[in-house]
Amino acid sequence: AIVLYIGERSEALLPREAGARHRATQWLIAALNSIEPFVMDVARIDAFYPNEEWAKLRRPSAVEFVQKRLGALSRSLGDKAYLDGDRFTAGDLMMATVLRILSHTDIVTGDKRLAAYLDRCTARPAFKRGLEAQIGDFRKAA
Template identity: 55%
Template sequence: MRKISVLKWVPPFARGSVKEFRVRWALEEAGLPYEEEVLTPEDQDAASYRARQPFGQVPAYEDGEVSMFESGAIVLHIAEKSDALMPRDEQGRARTMQWTFAALTSIQPAVADVTALDFFYPQEEWAKLRRPGAEEFLTRRLGQLAGHLQGREWLEDRFTAGDLMMVTVLRDLRHRDFVSKVPVLDAYVKRAEARPAFGRALAAHMALYADAAKAEAAE
């Protein structure tokens, strides 16, 4: 049975953005069952887990054939086994891989820069100075992506793992209007979120934090 490591608790702003969600979604698109390995902070620091994931992060993944970490690599591994996530022809495979890496290297760093300023350093003077440049660069990157998506439903001629990765990156901006104010990007994310596999993956992901959410609401 496939197994992915997940976190027992994360703060509210991170729910829906933890990188294990990408793997859940990929498995749901591929129709592959899986189990959760729920981790506490102590579990993350344990030598046995660090032997599998040196940085103590999630997800780590096992399927009986491979043991690996890094969400992008795991999603591509799953996609290699699923027509739902990657075409079988060489050009289709290559373009799926290129968009997966584009999400991680061309878009995610710009997103992460802004979200870190928003969530972790909002009152720091250096962050206030950094913010205009970070937001300008992010806006430019999103404009380039929107230009490619103009007139398209997906990044290529069908949904692939590249779209899955790109949408999970864009969703990290849902606390701001960077995506929602660009109609082509807003529609793109909403199309992806309407996929049944996305709904199943998000429900399973959020179920982890249901008890914590109830406790927070009661405070």
């Protein structure tokens, strides 16, 4: 909701042209509904239950399923720099944020296309500033 709210005020995140705007919104929702739940299955197992027998049995199928989702994402990305071509949008912001959840694994980086995409997204100066501001808040609260 915050990204959409900010995007309404920033053509950099939500283009004015209706088709591009709709695609950016679709990718944002896809990140949260089609990718993140399955990413979180693996992350939850790894973070909270790594030594539980049920988790050791569940993790391989969770990884396999997220890899299928990420394979479809990789194919959709194709040779484009970003999800909708050469332009970074709110969809890329949310997708990169979701993909970063698996940074403790090689699940995303094992796909060269997704690894390069994530590197492009997170190397952007605005992404770095935003992440540093967020981490700075956590440091102050610690």
